[in-house]
Amino acid sequence: MNILVGDRVKLKKPHPCGSKEWDVLRIGMDFRLRCCGCGHLVLVPRKLVEKNLRGLTRGGEEIPLSDIAQG
Numbered sequence: 001m002n003i004l005v006g007d008r009v010k011l012k013k014p015h016p017c018g019s020k021e022w023d024v025l026r027i028g029m030d031f032r033l034r035c036c037g038c039g040h041l042v043l044v045p046r047k048l049v050e051k052n053l054r055g056l057t058r059g060g061e062e063i064p065l066s067d068i069a070q071g
Contacts, residue, residue: 001050001053001068001069002067002068003024003027003031003049003056003068004024004027004058005024005025005026005027006023006024006058007023007024007056007057007058008021008022008023008024008036008056008057008058009021009022009024009033009049009053009055009056009057010022010053010054010055010056010057011049011052011053011054012052012053012054013052015035015037015038015040017035017037017038017040018037019035019036019037019038020054021035021036021037021057022034022035022036023036025041027046028046029045029046030043030044030045030046031043031044031045031046031049033049053065053068056068
């Protein structure tokens with residue numbers, strides 16, 4: 001998966017605040033994500049992010065999921 005720091009990901013399940021969008025702050029084996037709704041920081045394993053990914057925005061532009069999987 002080609003996810004970069006600064007991207008905004010949309011995940012399957014919402015955060016308790018109701019937002020499904022997260023800013024990517026760090027990548028590696030784990031992703032450091034910041035909730036776009038309340039600003040809460042979480043560390044999520046890469047496998048879970050890739051499994052639950054529903055959308056990606058890079059530089060204000062929506063990236064199709066098929067382009068993300070190709071790298």
